[in-house]
Every structure is written in C-alpha cells, then in structure tokens.
Amino acid sequence: MKPKACIIIEHIEGNIRECAFELASLARMDHLIDRYDWSAAIAGNDIENAAALFAEKTGIHVIALRNDSLERFSGEGYLRAYECAAREVVPEIVFASHTPLGCDIAPALAVKRGMSFVSSVQKIAFSNERIMATRERCNGKIREDIVLPVPTVCTIMPGALPACKHAETSGRVSVRNIDIGKLQSLPGTITHSLTSGAELTNAEVIVSAGRGVGTPQHMEHLRNLASLFPRSAIGGSRAACDMGLVDYGFQIGMTGRSVSPKLYFACGISGSAQHIAGMKNARAIVAINRDKNAPIFQIADVGVVDAIERFVPVFVDLVGDKKDL
Template sequence: MTILVIAEHDAESIKAATLNTVAAAAVVATLTHTEIHVMVAGHNVSNAANAAAKIAGVAKVLVADAAQLADGLAENVEATVLNIAKGYSHILVPATAYGKNIAPRIAAKLDVAQISDITAVDSADTFERPIYAGNAIATVQSSDSIKVLTVRATGFDAVAAECGSASIEKIEAAADAGVSQFVSREVTKLNRPELTSAKIIVSGGRGLGSAENYAKVLEPLADKLQAALGASRAAVDAGFAPNDYQVGQTGKIVAPQLYIAIGISGAIQHLAGMKGSKVIVAINKDEEAPIFGVADYGLVGDLFTLVPELTAAI
C-alpha cells in the first residue's frame, strides 16, 4: 500500500505545512517500505503541481484539475480523494484550517477513526499526539485499514522543497457536490514573515495595554529582527492585534527558532501554542508569571523601558 499526502496550496505554490506533512509521511514510508504520493486538487494548478513534484521523497503527484475544485470546497475535495482512497494505507493532511476541514469528512466516509494533530510516528499504526493543551502526550494505535491523519507542522522538520523529481499524473475530479458554494475570501496581506513559518516571532500580551502600545513597542523590534508579530488571546480579544496574530491552543501553533514573549503572563492555552520554540525569551514585570517557567531567558521589569532598550541595542 502507498501513502497519500493531500497538499495545501494557492494554485501557484505549495504551502509550507505540506512539507512538514510529507516529512511525517516519509517516516511512515521508511517503516513500511512504501512510497509517497501527493495530491494537488484545484483549478489551473499546473504551477503548484510542478512545485509538488520537486518535493523531496515524493514519488508521484496526482493532479485533479477542475472548476469545482477552484475554491477548495471541502465537499468536492473530499469526494475527489474518496475516488482513490482505497489504494492507500495512510492519508495525511496538514493540521491547518484547510486540512481540518477535509480530513474528518474523508475519515467519516471511509468509516475509520481520524487521528488528529500527530507530532511523532512510532510505527505504521502508532502515533503520538498532544492532549490537555500539550501537557500530556497520548500514544494512539489504529487497526483501521486506512489511517487518516492530520499532522501538526511543528512536530516534523520540513523536507526539502527543491530536490525531488516525481512524476505527474492527472486524475479525475469528482462532480460538484452542490451542497456548498464559495461566497468570498479576504486574504490578509503581510509585510512580514507568515506566523507559522517564521524563524523569529515577537509576541505581545495584555501587559502592553493598548493597540497603540502594541504597535509602538513591538513593531520596531520586529522590524530589526525581520520577525513575525504574534499575540496572546487576551491581546487579540482586547483589540490590540488582529485575530491572525493569535498564538495558542485556539490560535496558531508555532515553533520558531526564537520566540520573544513581551507582556505575556503565560496562560496554559498560550504555552500550548509556543512552547515548542527552540529559544524562548520572556519580558514581564511579574517575576512569578508562568511564562518564566518555560523561558530560556527571562527579563523582569517594565517592558516599556526594556523593549526600546533592547531594540536600540540590536
């Protein structure tokens, strides 16, 4: 049996989380001595398909190109996957909004259990996933003939995007299910690195006090470090930063090389989203703040004094 990865893409390029998902698939492929296929579903996706063919470790790219797949409607993508699903032992998708929309539908139609948010592969049928906001790791074994998995990108190092030479094969797209329709999409345009793929993140919390302070204190530091901006849920709920910036259990899961938490107390929900970071720096006036429990470096003091001093020193 073979392994199938469903690619997330924008019709022109492959999203970064797909590379991490292929990395998870590569572990399974090594254990089972099988190959990896990547499915690209959409409309006018030849560029994305060519990019998928260059991903390291991929043997074949399956392209479903049809108008009804243009907007990534879950029902149509799911039906297209089901046309070929029986030929695969494992179906993997990134644990992103896109993947979480598709995988449960596939699992339900196949009458198998979905294993969500895996961070490690122990064997072909046994996987690890975080529970209780990341405070415990569950080891889950599945006896289903087809394993449907969503992959937490921060759990696997991305494979190379440019050294593969997979073949490309066209497959038939399922007919329009007709149960949903695309209305509109608002795409956030960033002048900074995307949060989930950034190597450095400067993140702010309730301690900043206002949206004005968030911008005034954090943006100069992020500019110097060429970093992405993040925020705690408290900061987002207070209107300091947009929802796209939220890091945590109900936001985005990140694992950058450097995470600078400024004015963030360290609620368990926030820690669940960032404690996989390689180096964590915390700046907070409360020396008892939980964030210092996971920080590699901590600075206790007034952030309105310390952060500008740090920015000036860089």
C-alpha cells in the same frame, strides 16, 4: 504488496503551502520510507504545474484531481475529490496538515471512508511495527501518545516536521479528470489583507501578551517593560487578540506571524503549540505566568511563576533604578 500512505497537498490558488512539503518528509523517515507505497493527492482546477512541482521536489507520485468546480476551496468539493483519490489508492493512512483548510476536510474524509481520525500531531515515531503519534491537549500542558489505528486519517501540525529535502528523482504525475457532481457550496475568492504588525519582524525584543494578562489595564505594564529596550515591539497570542488586548496583526503563532527576536517575553502565555510555532526561534525566552504548570516553562530560558501585574512593575522599577545609577 505494501500498504499505501497518501499525503494531501494543501494549496492556495495553486501555490503549495510549506506544510505540504513538511508532510512529504514523512515519506523519507526511517521505517516509513520502505513500509509504505507513498503517493500524494492535490485537488483543484489548474493544478498540473503545482502537481509537477511537488512530484519533482519530493520524488512522490502525485495524483492531480481535476474538476472545474474545484477552482476554489470548499470542504464539500475537496472532500469529494479526495474520496476519489482514496477509492483509487485505498490508503492505510492519510496525512493532512492541521490547518484551517486541512481541518475542514480531514475529519469528514475519515467519516466517509470509515477511517479513524487522529489530529494535531506534533511528532511521529516508529516502534514495534507501529506508528506512534504524539499530540497535545489542554493548551500544551498534556502530551498524548497514540498508536495509530489502521486505517487512519492523521493531521500534522505545521512546523512540527522539517521540510522535505529535494529528491534526486522526480515522482510521476497522474492527472485524473474526476466527476464530483453538483456542489451545494459556492466557494468565493481569497482575499489577502495587509495587516498591521510588520514591526514585529524587525524587533530585537518582543514583549508578548497572553490570556493571563487578564485585563486591558494590565497592558500598561507590558508597554513599560517594552520601553526598557530599544527596537522592541508588543505582540500577543491568539487568546490575547481574541480578548482585544492586542490587534490581530500583532498575533504571534501558527495563524499569525513567526518571529525570531533576540529576547522574547512571554507574559501570561500558556504556550500552546499554536503559539510556540510562531516564536520557538527566539534566541532567549523569558516566561512569566502565575500557572506553574504552563507548558511555556518547558521551552523558556528563564521562568517566573507570578502574576504579570505583580512581577512586571517591580522588574521595570528595578531596571529604572539601575539605569539611574
């Protein structure tokens, strides 16, 4: 009998998130496709349609874990549901998405099931009969290769894998009405807020701030740089937003916006996977960072090792002079 691999299908109010379809592409990978008996689990209350959609698109057998207390997400409730699935399937490996909801349950599932835990994986490869995962540390400066222990719960970064191609034949759906007891957590509703920052989507040139910008005063240099270009906008990394340099609506990255401008200036941005997920489709990337080891330089077209407050004013003046000629 083949060992089992199980995918956790993340959804918000029954809408399956893109990252769940990315996980399904693992089931099509050479070596992995035949090595495992694949299934996927989705927890919730009204999830039969979502389960059918996932099974149809991916061809994977979906176990729908149904209970009225699972209408809204709580770590406690969804953990109990996935424990039910794990007891039924007894997976050698569980794949979940490395998202706020995925990270809420995956480590706890590993503990409850006595499985190892490997998180924020960027790449999965197969060699010598083993699965090799590559993840990153220290904001992307260091890559870590790990041979996945058995059994393991593994979270995969959104965007790291391609979305699964449409399957030729649909997978089965098995609905389970599960008993999860009484929950202590009382999960509330999901609120969607309209944030600022829509202009980032249409901007041809984006000047983006990171932790390395340092102080709000230095944002002036970024505004001057942006003003050299028509149809430009200013964005920032999570760190820049946390520091109050940029409004959260203008955050670029995994938990923010995804952009694909013609030209992207990464100013004082180290280049964590979190950020790169949101800007890797920029056509040209210019990175300015005083840390020569910053991983942003690995994906940039042009790299300048310098402080923002030193380099940017000199560049802006130079362009101003050229334009005057």
